[in-house]
Each structure stands twice: as C-alpha cells, then as structure tokens.
Amino acid sequence: xxxxxxxxxxxxxxxxxxxxxxxxxxxxxxxxxxxxxxxxxxxxxxxxxxxxxxxxxxxxxxxxxxxxxxxxxxxxxxxxxxxxxxxxxxxxxxxxxxxxxxxxxxxxxxxxxxxxxxxxxxxxxxxxxxxxxxxxxxxxxxxxxxxxxxxxxxxxxxxxxxxxxxxxxxxxxxxxxxxxxxxxxxxxxxxxxxxxxxxxxxxxxxxxxxxxxxxxxxxxxxxxxxxxxxxxxxxxxxxxxxxxxxxxxxxxxxxxxxxxxxxxxxxxxxxxxxxxxxxxxxxxxxxxxxxxxxxxxxxxxxxxxxx
Amino acid sequence: xxxxxxxxxxxxxxxxxxxxxxxxxxxxxxxxxxxxxxxxxxxxxxxxxxxxxxxxxxxxxxxxxxxxxxxxxxxxxxxxxxxxxxxxxxxxxxxxxxxxxxxxxxxxxxxxxxxxxxxxxxxxxxxxxxxxxxxxxxxxxxxxxxxxxxxxxxxxxxxxxxxxxxxxxxxxxxxxxxxxxxxxxxxxxxxxxxxxxxxxxxxxxxxxxxxxxxxxxxxxxxxxxxxxxxxxxxxxxxxxxxxxxxxxxxxxxxxxxxxxxxxxxxxxxxxxxxxxxxxxxxxxxxxxxxxxxxxxxxxxx
Numbered sequence: 001x002x003x004x005x006x007x008x009x010x011x012x013x014x015x016x017x018x019x020x021x022x023x024x025x026x027x028x029x030x031x032x033x034x035x036x037x038x039x040x041x042x043x044x045x046x047x048x049x050x051x052x053x054x055x056x057x058x059x060x061x062x063x064x065x066x067x068x069x070x071x072x073x074x075x076x077x078x079x080x081x082x083x084x085x086x087x088x089x090x091x092x093x094x095x096x097x098x099x100x101x102x103x104x105x106x107x108x109x110x111x112x113x114x115x116x117x118x119x120x121x122x123x124x125x126x127x128x129x130x131x132x133x134x135x136x137x138x139x140x141x142x143x144x145x146x147x148x149x150x151x152x153x154x155x156x157x158x159x160x161x162x163x164x165x166x167x168x169x170x171x172x173x174x175x176x177x178x179x180x181x182x183x184x185x186x187x188x189x190x191x192x193x194x195x196x197x198x199x200x201x202x203x204x205x206x207x208x209x210x211x212x213x214x215x216x217x218x219x220x221x222x223x224x225x226x227x228x229x230x231x232x233x234x235x236x237x238x239x240x241x242x243x244x245x246x247x248x249x250x251x252x253x254x255x256x257x258x259x260x261x262x263x264x265x266x267x268x269x270x271x272x273x274x275x276x277x278x279x280x281x282x283x284x285x286x287x288x289x290x291x292x293x294x295x296x297x298x299x300x301x302x303x304x305x306x307x
Numbered sequence: 308x309x310x311x312x313x314x315x316x317x318x319x320x321x322x323x324x325x326x327x328x329x330x331x332x333x334x335x336x337x338x339x340x341x342x343x344x345x346x347x348x349x350x351x352x353x354x355x356x357x358x359x360x361x362x363x364x365x366x367x368x369x370x371x372x373x374x375x376x377x378x379x380x381x382x383x384x385x386x387x388x389x390x391x392x393x394x395x396x397x398x399x400x401x402x403x404x405x406x407x408x409x410x411x412x413x414x415x416x417x418x419x420x421x422x423x424x425x426x427x428x429x430x431x432x433x434x435x436x437x438x439x440x441x442x443x444x445x446x447x448x449x450x451x452x453x454x455x456x457x458x459x460x461x462x463x464x465x466x467x468x469x470x471x472x473x474x475x476x477x478x479x480x481x482x483x484x485x486x487x488x489x490x491x492x493x494x495x496x497x498x499x500x501x502x503x504x505x506x507x508x509x510x511x512x513x514x515x516x517x518x519x520x521x522x523x524x525x526x527x528x529x530x531x532x533x534x535x536x537x538x539x540x541x542x543x544x545x546x547x548x549x550x551x552x553x554x555x556x557x558x559x560x561x562x563x564x565x566x567x568x569x570x571x572x573x574x575x576x577x578x579x580x581x582x583x584x585x586x587x588x589x590x591x592x593x594x595x596x597x598x599x600x601x602x603x604x605x606x607x608x
Contacts, residue, residue, distance in 0.1 A: 012542055013542045014542075014568075014592070015566070015567065090386070103596070104596060104597055105595075244316055244317045245317050294317050296315070298409070299407065
C-alpha cells in the first residue's frame with residue numbers, strides 16, 4: 001500500500017487546515033524519484049498526470065525497482081480557485097524556492113517541499129501549459145545539463161528544450177535540484193484530450209529507463225514513444241503581436257510551417273476588421289500558440305521552434 | 308504634463324504614462340514615481356501634493372513626477388497590471404519590444420534618468436506602515452533618506468535590491484534610489500500622504516532645489532536588528548491595541564489573537580523593547596507566523 005503523508009499543514013485564519021500531501025510508492029530499494037505537480041494552481045494537466053501515474057504505481061507497487069514520491073498538488077489553495085498564485089498573499093509559489101521555515105505560509109510550503117524532496121535521484125515537475133496558451137508536450141531542462149536532456153528524451157514529448165536560466169530561475173522549484181526535468185503541455189488552466197495520457201506515458205517511460213518500472217509492465221509499447229527534437233534558446237523564437245486587439249490563431253500546436261506562414265490575425269475588437277497578420281519568421285514547428293484572444297502590442301502570440 | 312509612453316489597449320483608450328516636470332532646468336534632476344502598484348494610493352496623493360507645491364514655487368533644477376504609473380490597475384483597485392496579472396515592479400529593466408509591462412518598465416526607467424530617484428509605495432493592503440524610507444546601511448543614499456525627515460529611517464542590507472525591481476534598476480544605472488513606504492494599500496490616509504509629501508519637499512531642499520517645510524519628523528533611525536518583528540503564534544483574528552506611531556515600553560500590549568468564531572483569546576503580543584510602532588496588521592484574519600506588529604527600537608525617555 002502506498003504511504004500517504006502530509007509534508008506540511010497550513011493553519012488558515014478561519015481555523016481550517018490545508019495540507020500538502022505526498023504518496024510514496026515502492027519497496028525501498030533502488031533510486032528515489034520525486035514527482036511534483038500543482039506548484040501553480042492553474043495547471044490541472046500536471047495534477048491529472050500525477051493521478052494517472054499514481055494509479056499505475058499502485059497497481060505495480062510490488063514490482064517497483066525504486067521509490068517514487070508523488071506530490072500531486074503543492075499549492076492546494078491556488079488549485080482550489082484555479083489561479084496561478086497563492087491566494088491572499090498573491091504570490092507565485094514558483095518564485096519562493098527554497099523557501100523559509102520561519103516565513104509566511106507559501107514560504108513554509110516551499111521550504112517543506114524542498115526539504116522533503118531533497119536527496120531524490122531524479123526530480124520531475126509536472127505542469128500544464130502556461131495560461132492563455134496551447135502547447136505541444138515538451139520537456140524543459142537546464143541549458144548545460146546534457147544528461148538531463150538525454151533522460152528527458154524518453155518522456156514522450158515533441159521537444160526537449162535546454163533552456164538558459166532567466167532572472168527568476170534561482171527561485172523556481174526546478175532550479176533547486178540539478179538534473180530536474182519539467183514536463184508541460186496542453187492548454188492553460190484546462191485539460192486537453194490526449195495530452196495528459198501522453199505525458200503520463202512519458203513519466204512511466206522515464207521511470208522505466210531509470211529502472212524503477214519494468215519495461216514489460218508499461219501500458220504501451222516503447223516503439224510508440226515520441227522521439228523529441230532537442231533545442232536551445234536560439235532555436236525557440238517568440239512571436240509577438242504588433243497591434244492590440246483580438247488574436248485569432250490559425251493552426252495547431254506542433255504544426256510544421258514554412259517561413260512566412262500565417263500564425264493568426266489580430267482584429268479590431270469592436271469592428272472585427274483586420275489589423276495585422278502574424279506570420280512565422282522562419283521554417284518552424286509551433287511550440288505554443290495563444291488561445292486567449294485579447295492582446296496588447298508586444299503580447300506573445302506564439303512560440304516556434306526553428307527547424 | 309507630457310505623455311512619455313503610449314500603447315494601444317484592446318478594449319479602451321490607450322495606456323499613457325504621464326510625467327509632470329517642474330523646474331528651472333539648471334541644477335540637479337530628481338525623479339519621483341508613485342502608483343506603480345495600482346492599489347497604493349498614498350504615494351499618488353503625496354506626489355500630487357508635491358506637484359501642487361512645485362506649481363507655486365518653481366524648484367531649482369528639474370523635478371520629474373510620475374504620480375500614477377499603473378492607471379489600469381488603479382481603475383480596478385489592483386496592485387498588478389490587470390491584463391496578465393504581472394507586477395510592473397518585477398519587469399525591470401524592461402524591454403521596448405517585450406510584453407506590455409516590460410515596455411512600461413523600460414519607458415519608466417528611460418524617463419527617470421535623474422541623479423536622485425524615489426519610488427513611493429503604500430504598505431500591502433493587509434498592513435499599515437508608518438511613513439518610512441528604506442535605505443542602504445551607508446553611503447549617499449542613507450544621507451538622502453535621512454534628509455527626508457520621515458518618521459522612520461530603516462537601514463537595510465541591499466541584498467533584495469537586485470533582480471527585477473525599479474530600485475535595483477535605478478541603482479544598476481548609477482542613480483541614487485530611495486524607497487518610501489507609507490500607510491496601507493487600498494486606503495487613502497491623508498495624514499501619511501502629507502507626511503510623505505513633506506519628506507519629498509525636504510529632500511528637494513536638501514539638494515538645494517527648494518525650500519524646507521519645517522523640522523524633520525524622524526522618530527526612529529534603525530537597522531533590521533533594531534526592529535522587533537512580532538509574528539502570530541496562532542492563526543486567528545488579530546485585534547490590535549496600538550496604532551502606528553505609538554510609543555511603547557517593554558511589556559506593552561500590542562494586540563492579541565482570538566478565535567474567529569467564539570472569540571477565545573489564543574495569544575497576546577507584547578513589546579519587547581522601548582520603541583515606536585512602525586507597522587500594524589490591518590486585515591485581522593491571520594495565519595500562524597504572519598507579521599502582526601513591528602516596533603522600531605528607540606531609547607526610552
């Protein structure tokens with residue numbers, strides 16, 4: 001039976017208590033893998049993937065060659081209201097790591113999560129797509145971490161992005177654990193048919209390559225796992241709206257486009273008249289495309305991966 | 308008044324960043340910014356009070372005032388930029404070709420090219436702050452902060468001033484940067500606004516740009532180690548027994564936490580040293596370990 005444990009309980013002013021839970025699967029031998037979802041409350045896809053993985057691990061617990069700790073929702077109060085930020089304090093939990101034991105509740109949750117995950121041989125963060133976007137399944141790893149990129153290639157995604165750290169990177173969860181892999185995809189604050197299944201298969205396939213799950217136990221054939229392209233920042237281009245208005249997207253995530261192909265149009269929100277045609281600047285795959293139509297000049301409407 | 312940056316908005320009139328400029332031109336240049344967070348009103352009022360004074364007596368040098376940066380947030384009583392819920396004060400140094408908050412940040416940094424820059428904020432909506440200037444532990448910015456004569460001068464290590472805030476961007480650009488906080492978000496406190504405006508006037512006088520407005524009002528000049536931060540031992544309903552600015556002695560009851568249902572007293576908060584109350588929790592529902600009261604240490608007598 002998996003061990004269910006609360007890693008921290010937060011007392012709310014009303015007297016209620018909210019807890020961050022961990023389910024531990026395994027027999028104790030072999031590597032330990034930590035899988036964390038729901039650091040932001042607007043990423044239900046990651047939580048769904050965690051649930052799917054937990055169901056599999058429970059069914060196969062006696063055959064596991066390692067320990068898997070799953071934290072299906074690190075930010076339960078934000079998930080409760082489907083918001084990115086921890087409510088009341090209005091802070092992004094993914095900007096508070098490694099947290100502080102003596103801080104306010106989000107700080108303490110960040111600290112407790114880091115302390116509990118510390119020592120894991122592989123850390124995996126599950127997200128959904130960023131708000132307002134539809135994204136191809138993708139794995140994010142640190143720019144210089146070729147080993148993590150090689151492992152991430154087994155996660156059934158379209159692309160492995162070796163990303164340089166931005167100004168806020170030091171305070172993110174993934175940054176606290178070298179070798180960590182972040183999986184995301186689907187649609188912001190929504191569940192997307194097929195994507196959750198793909199990412200769950202990717203997690204299980206990664207567990208198989210780590211020796212935690214037997215290949216024969218996988219609910220799919222290894223030959224069906226995607227072989228992703230590996231890219232760096234220079235190959236990932238942001239495409240922005242030049243005008244404000246309503247962006248009407250064309251095309252699907254991971255669509256293959258020729259340079260100059262139409263990504264969408266910006267129209268006047270009052271009259272519907274065309275203001276701008278937004279086109280891909282190079283031969284590329286669509287990594288992310290904006291689904292929430294309201295845009296300002298400069299709003300990113302797509303992210304493309306050059307071929 | 309001039310518009311230094313403009314960007315079209317999908318469903319309403321364009322966003323415009325307004326700047327008021329006063330002065331003779333020859334002499335120092337000072338830039339004062341308020342309303343970066345749309346729910347912080349005391350800074351806006353203080354800067355507008357200063358504008359009223361500068362219309363009467365033209366300062367030597369140049370004073371640029373930005374009374375309200377985040378107009379769209381202010382329309383909705385929100386701290387952040389409403390469209391994407393981003394904090395403009397985390398978008399510096401900004402990007403002229405980036406997202407809308409990055410463009411605003413870039414324009415604001417570009418148009419506050421001054422020797423001395425001041426960013427005026429209110430406290431968060433759930434706390435009330437005695438008007439204070441937060442400055443480095445030493446150097447010219449400390450002298451400038453002290454010259455404002457605000458009730459509290461809080462000397463703090465500068466490790467939190469990097470990153471993506473306006474103060475860090477100013478300092479990275481070689482400008483003297485002061486951080487002023489007064490009152491509480493969401494609410495207007497005319498007394499704190501007047502105190503803050505007086506402090507800004509004293510700063511201009513210190514720089515030889517205007518006339519002083521009376522003696523300084525500083526009651527505490529402290530480092531972090533000289534500030535007692537009282538936190539809640541329990542979640543519950545905090546009832547304060549003091550106001551900001553109150554003088555307290557060791558043992559003074561600062562407030563208590565009670566059960567939100569039934570009112571049983573769960574814990575008391577008492578002063579540990581002689582001092583001045585500089586922060587008081589305003590929204591009573593508190594989590595355990597949240598800030599309730601800060602007392603700035605001041606010698607008794």
